[in-house]
Amino acid sequence: MVRLYANDLNIGYGERLIVKGLSAQIPDKKITTIIGPNGCGKSTLLKAITRILPHQSGEIILDGANIVKENTKILAKKMAILPQTPESSSGLTVGELVSYGRFPYQKGFGRLTKKDYEVIDWALEVTGTKDFKFRSVDALSGGQRQRVWIAMALAQETEMIFLDEPTTYLDMAHQLEVLELLQKLNIEQERTIVMVLHDLNQAARFADYIIALKNGEIVKAGNCEEVINHNVLKEVFHIDAEIGRDPRTDKPxxxxxxxxxxxNENEETIYPAHADAAASY
Structure with a gap:
């Protein structure tokens, strides 16, 4: 099932097009990752899909309606986005930050209701951040802070969550912690998760569907087997990749x-690179 898709999308800054004639669909209740080299349009596409960035032409359709014409509060009840480097006002407590997720539901003077407080506590519980409720966001570690931002997105009670490089600046343990939380939300609550990732192996491990971009265009979209293979990675990243199987997930x-x-793809002269299993891009 597909609720969200883009048709012939052109996105850019001024006269410079970043995304060109792109058409894509986001599978509902699945985890989708967007991969590609730096500057290929991954974050630009994510911002356009969530209406943070306007697009020059084409259309983005959610539930049969063009998002450009959708009421802001109605749209905010359907999709939440965490930018690449989210920032909050200094001195906010965790509970205060998570309460911002209730904005689309507030009326009048914006006072929180009993329902709002219940949702906030639930979001803190699900993300394992309830013990931090009265602690300053500034005092948290990177991994803790990222979970709090996810809690804020959950408090928004949207069926779709978009994340731009949610593992950036986190160590390996905290990266896995965040990705496993998102996977849990997808499996247990059927949240549609869409995220930009640099790490190819993380994309393969956690995604049901992968969109590979290069120069603002889709090179390949499909499941892990279809995207994480020698030919696609050669075209997208210009690398000669050795692909194996993950012994724990049996994924590429x-x-x-x-x-x-x-x-020139026919040139087989190769430069050695420092490479490891992380394959981060």
């Missing part, structure tokens, strides 16, 4: 890779 894994020389 990039074991190592070399950089290919030049733009």
């Amino acid at each position: 894994i990039c074991i190592t890779y070399n950089l290919l020389k030049g733009e």
Whole structure:
């Protein structure tokens, strides 16, 4: 089932187009990751889909309606987004930050209702941040802070959550913690998760559907087997990748890779690169 899709989308800044003639669909109640080299339009696409950034032409359809014409509060009840580097006002407590997720439901003077407080406590409980409720956000570690931001998105009670590089600046343990939380939300609550990731192996491990971008265009979209393979990675990242199987998930894994020389695919001269199982891009 698809509730959200884009048709012939052009997005840019001024006269410079970043995303060109793109058409894509987001599977409902699944985890979708967007991958691609730096500057290929991943974050731009995410911002356009969530109406943070206007698009020049084309259309983005959610539940049969063009999001450009949708009421802001109604849209905010359907989708929540966490930007790449979310920032909050200094001195806010965790509980205060999470309460911002209730904005689409507030009326009049914006006072929180009993229902609002119940949802806030539930979001804190689900993300394992309830013990931080009265603590300053500034005092939290990177992983704790990211979980609090996710709690705020949950308090918004949307069926779709969009995240722009949610693992950036986190160590390996905290990256896994955040991704497992998102996977849990998808499985147990059927939330549609869409996120930009640099790490190819994290994308393969957690995604049901992957969109690979290059120069603002989709090179390949599909399941992990269809996208995380030698030919697609060669075209998208210009690398010669060695693909194996993850012994825990049996999904494709990039074991190592070399950089290919030049733009001509027929050139087989290779530069060695520092490569490891993380395959971060």
